[in-house]
Amino acid sequence: MVGGVPVTTVQRTFLDLAHLLGPDELVVIGDQLVCQHTRNYGPPRVAMVELDALNAYIAGHPGARGLCRLREAMNLVRVGADSPPETRLRLIIARSPLPTFVTNGELLDAAGNPLVSPDLVCQQYRTCVEYDGDHHFTPEQQGKDHDRDFMTKSLGWNQVLINKEDMLAGGRVAITKIARMLVQGGWPDPENLAGRSLRGLLGTRKDAL
Incomplete structure:
Protein backbone atom coordinates (compact mmCIF):
# COMPACT_ATOMS: atom_id res chain seq x y z
CA MET A 1 0.00 0.00 0.00
CA VAL A 2 1.33 3.45 -0.95
CA GLY A 3 -0.70 6.38 0.34
CA GLY A 4 -3.62 4.03 0.84
CA VAL A 5 -3.47 2.77 -2.74
CA PRO A 6 -2.66 -0.88 -3.51
CA VAL A 7 0.26 -1.18 -5.93
CA THR A 8 2.32 -3.95 -7.44
CA THR A 9 5.82 -4.71 -6.18
CA VAL A 10 8.87 -3.21 -7.83
CA GLN A 11 9.71 -6.60 -9.35
CA ARG A 12 6.20 -7.07 -10.75
CA THR A 13 6.09 -3.57 -12.20
CA PHE A 14 9.42 -4.15 -13.92
CA LEU A 15 8.11 -7.41 -15.37
CA ASP A 16 4.94 -5.69 -16.58
CA LEU A 17 7.02 -3.10 -18.46
CA ALA A 18 8.96 -5.72 -20.39
CA HIS A 19 6.67 -5.77 -23.44
CA LEU A 20 6.26 -1.98 -23.50
CA LEU A 21 9.87 -0.79 -23.47
CA GLY A 22 12.99 -1.45 -25.50
CA PRO A 23 16.04 -3.30 -24.15
CA ASP A 24 18.03 -0.15 -23.36
CA GLU A 25 15.15 1.40 -21.43
CA LEU A 26 14.82 -1.82 -19.43
CA VAL A 27 18.56 -1.79 -18.69
CA VAL A 28 18.26 1.78 -17.42
CA ILE A 29 15.42 0.81 -15.08
CA GLY A 30 17.13 -2.42 -14.03
CA ASP A 31 20.32 -0.55 -13.12
CA GLN A 32 18.33 1.81 -10.91
CA LEU A 33 16.52 -1.03 -9.17
CA VAL A 34 19.68 -2.95 -8.25
CA CYS A 35 22.04 -0.03 -7.59
CA GLN A 36 23.72 -0.24 -4.19
CA HIS A 37 27.03 0.69 -2.66
CA THR A 38 28.58 1.19 0.76
CA ARG A 39 31.76 3.25 1.03
CA ASN A 40 33.79 4.80 3.81
CA TYR A 41 32.90 8.18 2.29
CA GLY A 42 29.48 9.41 1.23
CA PRO A 43 26.06 7.99 2.13
CA PRO A 44 25.29 4.32 1.39
CA ARG A 45 22.75 3.39 -1.24
CA VAL A 46 20.45 0.40 -0.74
CA ALA A 47 19.07 -1.51 -3.70
CA MET A 48 15.32 -1.54 -4.21
CA VAL A 49 15.80 -5.16 -5.26
CA GLU A 50 19.11 -7.01 -5.19
CA LEU A 51 20.31 -8.30 -8.56
CA ASP A 52 20.09 -12.00 -7.65
CA ALA A 53 16.59 -11.56 -6.27
CA LEU A 54 15.45 -9.70 -9.39
CA ASN A 55 16.83 -12.41 -11.67
CA ALA A 56 15.17 -15.09 -9.55
CA TYR A 57 11.81 -13.31 -9.72
CA ILE A 58 12.03 -13.02 -13.51
CA ALA A 59 13.01 -16.69 -13.81
CA GLY A 60 9.91 -17.58 -11.81
CA HIS A 61 7.58 -16.06 -14.44
CA PRO A 62 8.40 -17.99 -17.64
CA GLY A 63 5.17 -17.02 -19.40
CA ALA A 64 5.45 -13.26 -19.00
CA ARG A 65 5.05 -11.02 -22.03
CA GLY A 66 8.31 -9.57 -23.32
CA LEU A 67 10.37 -12.09 -21.36
CA CYS A 68 12.99 -12.58 -24.09
CA ARG A 69 13.53 -8.82 -24.26
CA LEU A 70 13.77 -8.60 -20.47
CA ARG A 71 16.30 -11.42 -20.30
CA GLU A 72 18.37 -9.65 -22.95
CA ALA A 73 18.27 -6.49 -20.86
CA MET A 74 19.14 -8.27 -17.62
CA ASN A 75 22.33 -9.59 -19.24
CA LEU A 76 23.41 -5.93 -19.45
CA VAL A 77 22.24 -4.76 -16.02
CA ARG A 78 25.07 -3.91 -13.60
CA VAL A 79 25.20 -2.87 -9.96
CA GLY A 80 26.57 0.61 -9.32
CA ALA A 81 25.09 3.01 -11.88
CA ASP A 82 23.64 5.94 -9.95
CA SER A 83 21.68 7.58 -12.76
CA PRO A 84 20.09 6.78 -16.14
CA PRO A 85 22.67 8.84 -18.08
CA GLU A 86 25.45 6.80 -16.46
CA THR A 87 23.78 3.62 -17.69
CA ARG A 88 23.37 5.00 -21.21
CA LEU A 89 27.04 6.04 -21.25
CA ARG A 90 28.07 2.58 -20.06
CA LEU A 91 26.08 0.99 -22.89
CA ILE A 92 27.67 3.32 -25.47
CA ILE A 93 31.12 2.34 -24.21
CA ALA A 94 30.27 -1.37 -24.13
CA ARG A 95 29.16 -1.26 -27.78
CA SER A 96 32.29 0.55 -28.90
CA PRO A 97 35.82 -0.80 -29.51
CA LEU A 98 36.98 0.73 -26.21
CA PRO A 99 38.34 -1.58 -23.50
CA THR A 100 36.10 -2.68 -20.64
CA PHE A 101 34.97 -0.20 -17.99
CA VAL A 102 33.30 -1.22 -14.72
CA THR A 103 30.81 0.77 -12.66
CA ASN A 104 31.98 2.61 -9.55
CA GLY A 105 35.38 1.04 -9.21
CA GLU A 106 37.39 2.65 -6.43
CA LEU A 107 40.67 4.51 -6.83
CA LEU A 108 43.10 3.63 -4.03
CA ASP A 109 45.99 5.48 -2.48
CA CYS A 122 39.21 1.02 -16.65
CA GLN A 123 41.82 -0.26 -14.22
CA GLN A 124 44.17 -1.60 -16.91
CA TYR A 125 44.78 1.85 -18.41
CA ARG A 126 44.17 3.90 -15.27
CA THR A 127 41.38 5.85 -16.92
CA CYS A 128 38.06 6.82 -15.38
CA VAL A 129 34.91 8.51 -16.63
CA GLU A 130 32.55 10.84 -14.79
CA TYR A 131 29.15 11.83 -16.14
CA ASP A 132 28.41 15.37 -14.97
CA GLY A 133 24.66 16.00 -15.01
CA ASP A 134 22.84 19.22 -14.18
CA HIS A 135 23.20 18.78 -10.42
CA HIS A 136 26.98 19.06 -10.80
CA PHE A 137 26.62 22.78 -11.52
CA THR A 138 25.45 23.84 -8.06
CA PRO A 139 28.12 25.67 -6.02
CA GLU A 140 28.14 22.96 -3.35
CA GLN A 141 28.55 20.13 -5.86
CA GLN A 142 31.21 22.01 -7.80
CA GLY A 143 33.27 22.26 -4.64
CA LYS A 144 32.99 18.49 -4.15
CA ASP A 145 33.79 17.85 -7.79
CA HIS A 146 36.92 19.99 -7.63
CA ASP A 147 38.15 17.89 -4.70
CA ARG A 148 37.26 14.72 -6.62
CA ASP A 149 39.14 15.89 -9.70
CA PHE A 150 42.18 16.90 -7.65
CA MET A 151 42.36 13.53 -5.88
CA THR A 152 41.88 11.64 -9.15
CA LYS A 153 44.78 13.46 -10.78
CA SER A 154 46.91 13.14 -7.65
CA LEU A 155 46.46 9.35 -7.77
CA GLY A 156 47.82 9.31 -11.32
CA TRP A 157 44.58 8.59 -13.16
CA ASN A 158 43.39 9.99 -16.49
CA GLN A 159 39.91 11.40 -16.00
CA VAL A 160 37.26 12.09 -18.65
CA LEU A 161 34.31 14.36 -17.88
CA ILE A 162 31.26 13.69 -20.06
CA ASN A 163 28.08 15.78 -20.32
CA LYS A 164 24.75 15.33 -22.08
CA GLU A 165 25.92 17.14 -25.21
CA ASP A 166 28.76 14.63 -25.56
CA MET A 167 26.18 11.82 -25.60
CA LEU A 168 24.38 13.07 -28.71
CA ALA A 169 24.85 11.52 -32.15
CA GLY A 170 25.51 8.08 -30.75
CA GLY A 171 28.13 9.27 -28.29
CA ARG A 172 30.84 9.96 -30.91
CA VAL A 173 32.29 12.83 -28.86
CA LEU A 182 43.00 5.82 -22.65
CA VAL A 183 45.86 6.41 -25.09
CA GLN A 184 47.56 8.55 -22.44
CA GLY A 185 47.22 5.53 -20.16
CA GLY A 186 48.90 3.24 -22.67
CA TRP A 187 45.97 1.85 -24.67
CA PRO A 188 47.12 1.00 -28.24
CA ASP A 189 43.88 2.29 -29.87
CA PRO A 190 43.93 -0.13 -32.83
CA GLU A 191 41.13 1.73 -34.67
CA ASN A 192 42.57 5.21 -34.00
CA LEU A 193 39.45 6.41 -32.20
CA LEU A 201 31.40 19.04 -32.26
CA LEU A 202 32.26 20.63 -28.90
CA GLY A 203 29.53 23.22 -28.47
CA THR A 204 30.87 26.69 -29.15
CA ARG A 205 34.47 25.50 -29.52
CA LYS A 206 34.28 25.28 -33.30
CA ASP A 207 38.03 25.10 -33.78
CA ALA A 208 38.53 22.21 -31.39
CA LEU A 209 40.41 19.24 -32.84
Whole structure:
Protein backbone atom coordinates (compact mmCIF):
# COMPACT_ATOMS: atom_id res chain seq x y z
CA MET A 1 0.00 0.00 0.00
CA VAL A 2 1.33 3.45 -0.95
CA GLY A 3 -0.70 6.38 0.34
CA GLY A 4 -3.62 4.03 0.84
CA VAL A 5 -3.47 2.77 -2.74
CA PRO A 6 -2.66 -0.88 -3.51
CA VAL A 7 0.26 -1.18 -5.93
CA THR A 8 2.32 -3.95 -7.44
CA THR A 9 5.82 -4.71 -6.18
CA VAL A 10 8.87 -3.21 -7.83
CA GLN A 11 9.71 -6.60 -9.35
CA ARG A 12 6.20 -7.07 -10.75
CA THR A 13 6.09 -3.57 -12.20
CA PHE A 14 9.42 -4.15 -13.92
CA LEU A 15 8.11 -7.41 -15.37
CA ASP A 16 4.94 -5.69 -16.58
CA LEU A 17 7.02 -3.10 -18.46
CA ALA A 18 8.96 -5.72 -20.39
CA HIS A 19 6.67 -5.77 -23.44
CA LEU A 20 6.26 -1.98 -23.50
CA LEU A 21 9.87 -0.79 -23.47
CA GLY A 22 12.99 -1.45 -25.50
CA PRO A 23 16.04 -3.30 -24.15
CA ASP A 24 18.03 -0.15 -23.36
CA GLU A 25 15.15 1.40 -21.43
CA LEU A 26 14.82 -1.82 -19.43
CA VAL A 27 18.56 -1.79 -18.69
CA VAL A 28 18.26 1.78 -17.42
CA ILE A 29 15.42 0.81 -15.08
CA GLY A 30 17.13 -2.42 -14.03
CA ASP A 31 20.32 -0.55 -13.12
CA GLN A 32 18.33 1.81 -10.91
CA LEU A 33 16.52 -1.03 -9.17
CA VAL A 34 19.68 -2.95 -8.25
CA CYS A 35 22.04 -0.03 -7.59
CA GLN A 36 23.72 -0.24 -4.19
CA HIS A 37 27.03 0.69 -2.66
CA THR A 38 28.58 1.19 0.76
CA ARG A 39 31.76 3.25 1.03
CA ASN A 40 33.79 4.80 3.81
CA TYR A 41 32.90 8.18 2.29
CA GLY A 42 29.48 9.41 1.23
CA PRO A 43 26.06 7.99 2.13
CA PRO A 44 25.29 4.32 1.39
CA ARG A 45 22.75 3.39 -1.24
CA VAL A 46 20.45 0.40 -0.74
CA ALA A 47 19.07 -1.51 -3.70
CA MET A 48 15.32 -1.54 -4.21
CA VAL A 49 15.80 -5.16 -5.26
CA GLU A 50 19.11 -7.01 -5.19
CA LEU A 51 20.31 -8.30 -8.56
CA ASP A 52 20.09 -12.00 -7.65
CA ALA A 53 16.59 -11.56 -6.27
CA LEU A 54 15.45 -9.70 -9.39
CA ASN A 55 16.83 -12.41 -11.67
CA ALA A 56 15.17 -15.09 -9.55
CA TYR A 57 11.81 -13.31 -9.72
CA ILE A 58 12.03 -13.02 -13.51
CA ALA A 59 13.01 -16.69 -13.81
CA GLY A 60 9.91 -17.58 -11.81
CA HIS A 61 7.58 -16.06 -14.44
CA PRO A 62 8.40 -17.99 -17.64
CA GLY A 63 5.17 -17.02 -19.40
CA ALA A 64 5.45 -13.26 -19.00
CA ARG A 65 5.05 -11.02 -22.03
CA GLY A 66 8.31 -9.57 -23.32
CA LEU A 67 10.37 -12.09 -21.36
CA CYS A 68 12.99 -12.58 -24.09
CA ARG A 69 13.53 -8.82 -24.26
CA LEU A 70 13.77 -8.60 -20.47
CA ARG A 71 16.30 -11.42 -20.30
CA GLU A 72 18.37 -9.65 -22.95
CA ALA A 73 18.27 -6.49 -20.86
CA MET A 74 19.14 -8.27 -17.62
CA ASN A 75 22.33 -9.59 -19.24
CA LEU A 76 23.41 -5.93 -19.45
CA VAL A 77 22.24 -4.76 -16.02
CA ARG A 78 25.07 -3.91 -13.60
CA VAL A 79 25.20 -2.87 -9.96
CA GLY A 80 26.57 0.61 -9.32
CA ALA A 81 25.09 3.01 -11.88
CA ASP A 82 23.64 5.94 -9.95
CA SER A 83 21.68 7.58 -12.76
CA PRO A 84 20.09 6.78 -16.14
CA PRO A 85 22.67 8.84 -18.08
CA GLU A 86 25.45 6.80 -16.46
CA THR A 87 23.78 3.62 -17.69
CA ARG A 88 23.37 5.00 -21.21
CA LEU A 89 27.04 6.04 -21.25
CA ARG A 90 28.07 2.58 -20.06
CA LEU A 91 26.08 0.99 -22.89
CA ILE A 92 27.67 3.32 -25.47
CA ILE A 93 31.12 2.34 -24.21
CA ALA A 94 30.27 -1.37 -24.13
CA ARG A 95 29.16 -1.26 -27.78
CA SER A 96 32.29 0.55 -28.90
CA PRO A 97 35.82 -0.80 -29.51
CA LEU A 98 36.98 0.73 -26.21
CA PRO A 99 38.34 -1.58 -23.50
CA THR A 100 36.10 -2.68 -20.64
CA PHE A 101 34.97 -0.20 -17.99
CA VAL A 102 33.30 -1.22 -14.72
CA THR A 103 30.81 0.77 -12.66
CA ASN A 104 31.98 2.61 -9.55
CA GLY A 105 35.38 1.04 -9.21
CA GLU A 106 37.39 2.65 -6.43
CA LEU A 107 40.67 4.51 -6.83
CA LEU A 108 43.10 3.63 -4.03
CA ASP A 109 45.99 5.48 -2.48
CA ALA A 110 49.40 3.93 -1.83
CA ALA A 111 48.13 2.41 1.42
CA GLY A 112 45.16 0.77 -0.31
CA ASN A 113 42.57 3.23 1.00
CA PRO A 114 39.70 4.07 -1.41
CA LEU A 115 39.57 7.82 -2.06
CA VAL A 116 37.47 8.26 -5.20
CA SER A 117 34.71 6.20 -6.80
CA PRO A 118 34.26 7.31 -10.43
CA ASP A 119 31.20 6.39 -12.45
CA LEU A 120 33.20 4.12 -14.77
CA VAL A 121 36.71 2.75 -14.35
CA CYS A 122 39.21 1.02 -16.65
CA GLN A 123 41.82 -0.26 -14.22
CA GLN A 124 44.17 -1.60 -16.91
CA TYR A 125 44.78 1.85 -18.41
CA ARG A 126 44.17 3.90 -15.27
CA THR A 127 41.38 5.85 -16.92
CA CYS A 128 38.06 6.82 -15.38
CA VAL A 129 34.91 8.51 -16.63
CA GLU A 130 32.55 10.84 -14.79
CA TYR A 131 29.15 11.83 -16.14
CA ASP A 132 28.41 15.37 -14.97
CA GLY A 133 24.66 16.00 -15.01
CA ASP A 134 22.84 19.22 -14.18
CA HIS A 135 23.20 18.78 -10.42
CA HIS A 136 26.98 19.06 -10.80
CA PHE A 137 26.62 22.78 -11.52
CA THR A 138 25.45 23.84 -8.06
CA PRO A 139 28.12 25.67 -6.02
CA GLU A 140 28.14 22.96 -3.35
CA GLN A 141 28.55 20.13 -5.86
CA GLN A 142 31.21 22.01 -7.80
CA GLY A 143 33.27 22.26 -4.64
CA LYS A 144 32.99 18.49 -4.15
CA ASP A 145 33.79 17.85 -7.79
CA HIS A 146 36.92 19.99 -7.63
CA ASP A 147 38.15 17.89 -4.70
CA ARG A 148 37.26 14.72 -6.62
CA ASP A 149 39.14 15.89 -9.70
CA PHE A 150 42.18 16.90 -7.65
CA MET A 151 42.36 13.53 -5.88
CA THR A 152 41.88 11.64 -9.15
CA LYS A 153 44.78 13.46 -10.78
CA SER A 154 46.91 13.14 -7.65
CA LEU A 155 46.46 9.35 -7.77
CA GLY A 156 47.82 9.31 -11.32
CA TRP A 157 44.58 8.59 -13.16
CA ASN A 158 43.39 9.99 -16.49
CA GLN A 159 39.91 11.40 -16.00
CA VAL A 160 37.26 12.09 -18.65
CA LEU A 161 34.31 14.36 -17.88
CA ILE A 162 31.26 13.69 -20.06
CA ASN A 163 28.08 15.78 -20.32
CA LYS A 164 24.75 15.33 -22.08
CA GLU A 165 25.92 17.14 -25.21
CA ASP A 166 28.76 14.63 -25.56
CA MET A 167 26.18 11.82 -25.60
CA LEU A 168 24.38 13.07 -28.71
CA ALA A 169 24.85 11.52 -32.15
CA GLY A 170 25.51 8.08 -30.75
CA GLY A 171 28.13 9.27 -28.29
CA ARG A 172 30.84 9.96 -30.91
CA VAL A 173 32.29 12.83 -28.86
CA ALA A 174 32.18 10.80 -25.65
CA ILE A 175 33.96 7.85 -27.26
CA THR A 176 36.64 10.08 -28.80
CA LYS A 177 37.30 11.89 -25.52
CA ILE A 178 37.56 8.61 -23.62
CA ALA A 179 39.83 7.13 -26.29
CA ARG A 180 42.23 10.07 -26.00
CA MET A 181 42.60 9.59 -22.26
CA LEU A 182 43.00 5.82 -22.65
CA VAL A 183 45.86 6.41 -25.09
CA GLN A 184 47.56 8.55 -22.44
CA GLY A 185 47.22 5.53 -20.16
CA GLY A 186 48.90 3.24 -22.67
CA TRP A 187 45.97 1.85 -24.67
CA PRO A 188 47.12 1.00 -28.24
CA ASP A 189 43.88 2.29 -29.87
CA PRO A 190 43.93 -0.13 -32.83
CA GLU A 191 41.13 1.73 -34.67
CA ASN A 192 42.57 5.21 -34.00
CA LEU A 193 39.45 6.41 -32.20
CA ALA A 194 41.52 9.05 -30.43
CA GLY A 195 42.57 10.44 -33.77
CA ARG A 196 39.05 11.32 -34.89
CA SER A 197 38.43 15.04 -35.30
CA LEU A 198 36.17 16.86 -32.86
CA ARG A 199 36.12 19.98 -34.98
CA GLY A 200 32.73 21.65 -34.69
CA LEU A 201 31.40 19.04 -32.26
CA LEU A 202 32.26 20.63 -28.90
CA GLY A 203 29.53 23.22 -28.47
CA THR A 204 30.87 26.69 -29.15
CA ARG A 205 34.47 25.50 -29.52
CA LYS A 206 34.28 25.28 -33.30
CA ASP A 207 38.03 25.10 -33.78
CA ALA A 208 38.53 22.21 -31.39
CA LEU A 209 40.41 19.24 -32.84
